[in-house]
Amino acid sequence: MEMQGQRLVLVPCPYQGHINPMLQLGTFLHSKGFSITIVHTQFNSPSPSNHPEFTFIPIPDGLTVPLVSSGNIVAILLAINANCKSSFEQCLTTQVMEQEPEKKITCIIYDEFMYFSAAAANHLNIPSIILRTTSAANFLARSTVIELHSKGHIPFPESVSLDPVPQLHLLRFKDLPISTFDTLENFLRVVVNSHDVRRSSAIVCNTTVCLDQSSLAQIQEHCQVPIFCVGPLHKLNTAAPISSLLEEDTSCIEWLDKQSHKSVIYVSLGSVASIGEKELAEMTWGLANSKQPFLWVIRPGSINGSDWIELLPQEFREAIGERGFIVKWAPQREVLAHGAVGAFWTHCGWNSTLERISEGVPMICKPCFGDQKVHARHVSEVWRLGIELGDVFERGEIERAVRKVLVDNDGEEIRVRAKDMKEKIQVSMSSGGSTYNFLNKLVELIIRF
Numbered sequence: 326m327e328m329q330g331q332r333l334v335l336v337p338c339p340y341q342g343h344i345n346p347m348l349q350l351g352t353f354l355h356s357k358g359f360s361i362t363i364v365h366t367q368f369n370s371p372s373p374s375n376h377p378e379f380t381f382i383p384i385p386d387g388l389t390v391p392l393v394s395s396g397n398i399v400a401i402l403l404a405i406n407a408n409c410k411s412s413f414e415q416c417l418t419t420q421v422m423e424q425e426p427e428k429k430i431t432c433i434i435y436d437e438f439m440y441f442s443a444a445a446a447n448h449l450n451i452p453s454i455i456l457r458t459t460s461a462a463n464f465l466a467r468s469t470v471i472e473l474h475s476k477g478h479i480p481f482p483e484s485v486s487l488d489p490v491p492q493l494h495l496l497r498f499k500d501l502p503i504s505t506f507d508t509l510e511n512f513l514r515v516v517v518n519s520h521d522v523r524r525s526s527a528i529v530c531n532t533t534v535c536l537d538q539s540s541l542a543q544i545q546e547h548c549q550v551p552i553f554c555v556g557p558l559h560k561l562n563t564a565a566p567i568s569s570l571l572e573e574d575t576s577c578i579e580w581l582d583k584q585s586h587k588s589v590i591y592v593s594l595g596s597v598a599s600i601g602e603k604e605l606a607e608m609t610w611g612l613a614n615s616k617q618p619f620l621w622v623i624r625p626g627s628i629n630g631s632d633w634i635e636l637l638p639q640e641f642r643e644a645i646g647e648r649g650f651i652v653k654w655a656p657q658r659e660v661l662a663h664g665a666v667g668a669f670w671t672h673c674g675w676n677s678t679l680e681r682i683s684e685g686v687p688m689i690c691k692p693c694f695g696d697q698k699v700h701a702r703h704v705s706e707v708w709r710l711g712i713e714l715g716d717v718f719e720r721g722e723i724e725r726a727v728r729k730v731l732v733d734n735d736g737e738e739i740r741v742r743a744k745d746m747k748e749k750i751q752v753s754m755s756s757g758g759s760t761y762n763f764l765n766k767l768v769e770l771i772i773r774f
């Protein structure tokens with residue numbers, strides 16, 4: 326094959342929701358004959374043993390312990406981009422000097438938040454491609470935030486939080502993906518830099534046309550480079566190992582095996598979000614009162630003020646008995662594809678959202694921050710594949726929502742639409758479908774470099 330031996334350097338952003346899609350893209354490109362080198366930070370480094378087919382090269386990231394433990398993602402991203410610029414360029418230069426002529430680095434594919442990569446690639450005259458791990462809908466919303474800020478409309482007063490954002494279909498001001506981890510200025514610095522595509526040849530998005538068509542059309546109007554929608558990436562090679570930063574507890578699969586078809590609600594808030602004591606109490610009693618079986622991922626540290634599940638009331642544990650199963654981290658793809666899982670309570674991180682949509686599982690959305698609010702709104706109001714819970718829970722709201730998506734008649738429309746969307750996504754991935762065609766075009770582009 327023509328591309329045999331061509332080498333690609335991939336630069337993932339060191340968070341679970343970003344590492345997964347980058348390595349999934351790497352697995353696909355490896356299956357097409359490219360050799361793959363992953364250049365990564367020491368912070369949250371992916372595990373090389375899961376991917377013996379890749380070469381892993383760590384670079385110094387200069388992150389301090391206090392910064393990492395602050396959990397301020399915006400500050401961490403700014404520091405990574407400042408600190409890794411020269412270490413990455415040095416690493417690339419060494420790789421280029423040592424490379425065998427038949428194994429030349431053809432292209433650098435970097436996460437949009439690892440924008441330091443573009444300068445080094447340019448400097449060494451290597452073409453680069455950006456991977457966007459979020460939805461087109463969220464990208465469009467972020468662009469709108471930049472625009473509204475430049476016109477002085479952001480920050481916005483509380484009084485407009487429920488007003489619709491003029492340019493964005495069905496989004497309210499409160500749904501805009503503004504991070505509260507750091508100052509607005511620092512957040513915008515990250516966003517503006519990550520949106521700068523001038524030095525790259527193309528953008529690869531982990532989304533699919535059948536979901537994100539209207540947002541995509543608007544983005545394409547102003548975008549100077551081609552966009553390839555190759556998602557859902559996790560579906561390209563379902564046998565590929567996951568690079569989990571936490572250990573997966575597979576005992577939940579045995580528990581799922583004992584549950585009836587489509588009876589279980591799977592609850593997970595992803596790898597970053599956390600909840601307070603009040604929200605925890607509402608969730609516990611909502612789940613208990615719904616009388617439906619549930620599998621709940623409670624990541625250590627994800628309940629503010631406790632190490633793990635110490636704050637779960639004893640009466641709750643007694644009330645649920647065998648009906649509930651709690652784990653620290655689940656093999657999520659396997660869980661969502663399991664026949665017993667009928668619905669997903671999610672924070673609406675983009676990976677979780679795509680994983681669930683691809684399995685035709687309806688959802689309950691309880692977004693925490695950033696893009697999650699955009700996705701929750703799209704799931705409930707645009708794609709209508711689930712229900713979004715309010716900011717403050719009303720009495721009985723959770724149990725009604727759980728029963729609606731799982732069993733009650735008034736949730737039938739949502740369940741049917743979820744199944745239809747799964748089929749549309751399958752079509753997009755098979756021969757002649759949009760994802761299938763974009764993947765072929767991407768491979769052709771890289772070969773031409």
Ligand code: UDX
Pocket residue numbers: 340341342343345459569593594595596597598622653654655656657658673674675676677678680694695696697
């Ligand atoms: C973060 C942001 O929170 C999110 O808003 C953004 O879209 C991506 O980056 P995260 O919170 O981790 O992501 O959520 P998500 O995008 O859903 O990614 C989580 C990944 O971890 C998924 O691939 C999911 O399958 C996996 N996961 C989650 C597990 O493997 N086991 C679990 O128990 C929970």
